[in-house]
Amino acid sequence: MDRTISVAVVGAGWAGAHRHAPAFAANPLAHLAGVCDPMNLPAAQHVADPYGASVYASLDELLASDVELVSICTPPGSHVEICERALSAGKHVLVEKPIALTSRDASRLDAMASERNVALCPCHNLLFLPAVLAARDALTSLGEIVSATAYQWNRRGIRTAQWTHDITHGHFVEDAPHGLYLLRHFLGDLRVEHAQERASRAGMDWVDVGLDAGGRSASLLVGSGSPIRTWAVMLVCENGVLVVDVHRNMLLRIPADDAAHRAGSRAIAVAGQIAGWAFKRIRDRRRLNGHETLIARLLESIRDGSPPPVRATDGVDTVALTEHAVALLDQSA
Numbered sequence: 497m498d499r500t501i502s503v504a505v506v507g508a509g510w511a512g513a514h515r516h517a518p519a520f521a522a523n524p525l526a527h528l529a530g531v532c533d534p535m536n537l538p539a540a541q542h543v544a545d546p547y548g549a550s551v552y553a554s555l556d557e558l559l560a561s562d563v564e565l566v567s568i569c570t571p572p573g574s575h576v577e578i579c580e581r582a583l584s585a586g587k588h589v590l591v592e593k594p595i596a597l598t599s600r601d602a603s604r605l606d607a608m609a610s611e612r613n614v615a616l617c618p619c620h621n622l623l624f625l626p627a628v629l630a631a632r633d634a635l636t637s638l639g640e641i642v643s644a645t646a647y648q649w650n651r652r653g654i655r656t657a658q659w660t661h662d663i664t665h666g667h668f669v670e671d672a673p674h675g676l677y678l679l680r681h682f683l684g685d686l687r688v689e690h691a692q693e694r695a696s697r698a699g700m701d702w703v704d705v706g707l708d709a710g711g712r713s714a715s716l717l718v719g720s721g722s723p724i725r726t727w728a729v730m731l732v733c734e735n736g737v738l739v740v741d742v743h744r745n746m747l748l749r750i751p752a753d754d755a756a757h758r759a760g761s762r763a764i765a766v767a768g769q770i771a772g773w774a775f776k777r778i779r780d781r782r783r784l785n786g787h788e789t790l791i792a793r794l795l796e797s798i799r800d801g802s803p804p805p806v807r808a809t810d811g812v813d814t815v816a817l818t819e820h821a822v823a824l825l826d827q828s829a
Contacts, residue, residue, distance in 0.1 A: 501564050501565055501798055502561075502562055502565070503564070503565045504561070505517050505520070506558070507533055507568065508536055509569060509657075513539075519791045523788075529550060530561075531543045532551070532554070532555060537551060555578065559581060564588060565589070565795075567591075569592050571659035572669070573662075576601045583614060588614045588616075591619060592619045593674070594673050594815050594818060595618045595815060597669070599815050599819050606808040615803075617790075617805065618677075620810065622678060622742050623790070625745050625786045627741065630747055631738060635682075635738060638734065638736045638738055640734050643714065643731075643732040644712070645715045645717070646678055646714075646729045648675050648727050649702075649724075650719070650725055651722050651725045654720070665703070667720060673818055675716045676817045677810065678729050678740075679709070680814070684709060684710060687709075690705070691703060692825070696721075703716075726743060728742060728743065
């Protein structure tokens with residue numbers, strides 16, 4: 497029988513309560529030992545109680561325990577300090593994105609993890625959605641990716657985390673890492689070429705980021721005030737278009753207009769894909785977010801002594817891209 501890995505969640509906010517703690521508690525490789533949130537002990541108790549987990553009154557108490565893996569779900573401004581202390585104590589770390597607010601700090605954390613031979617895994621959860629995992633197979637028949645755009649529109653009236661109001665371009669810093677790591681997943685290394693804030697008279701505002709991917713065009717749009725929430729990646733390929741809708745966990749493959757087909761077959765194929773997605777959504781009755789698969793693979797990697805499912809260097813690169821875009825936004829302000 498596989499041994500279980502003792503885990504503690506730091507941060508009793510939304511991500512800790514609704515994503516990390518449930519995913520660890522449901523995995524047979526993990527033992528959710530406790531929850532730590534010294535700033536809000538009642539919230540920590542509320543998260544811990546359904547799983548019979550303990551509450552750590554301080555980070556020192558947690559780090560002195562036999563917990564092997566620390567899952568950090570606090571605001572990004574606290575990530576560096578908590579990561580440094582956990583890594584120094586010899587703990588493996590899963591940390592919500594962005595792993596740090598500067599690439600310098602992120603690189604230092606990567607170096608610390610390497611020196612201590614422990615895992616530092618950025619929580620790039622959308623990489624592990626079924627639609628994203630299936631996209632690679634779908635791309636084999638579509639040929640080379642020529643251009644890609646990631647859209648991250650949040651609907652109007654949605655509440656954002658308090659910390660996003662405390663730092664410059666906080667909404668962008670919160671959401672952009674998702675789109676950037678998805679674009680890197682499909683295109684490889686990226687370089688920021690421009691970043692600009694825009695707004696419409698309809699009350700919608702957004703940041704438009706232009707990227708270069710080794711001569712291929714890429715862009716990222718992060719906005720708010722949309723009538724619906726739409727997070728998706730559109731990949732324009734040699735032989736068609738692939739739309740990866742990460743909010744609805746839907747993959748839509750659209751063949752080229754000049755591809756050989758019978759009249760109406762393209763419409764039938766697209767309608768069939770949408771119908772298949774709708775059936776799965778009704779059957780599953782819940783929206784997947786990728787945390788379950790990411791956490792399962794991380795636990796397996798710790799058990800086997802293999803690299804984590806997301807490497808720390810991927811987190812460093814994502815922070816560097818975000819940091820560069822924010823610098824360009826500041827210059828244009």
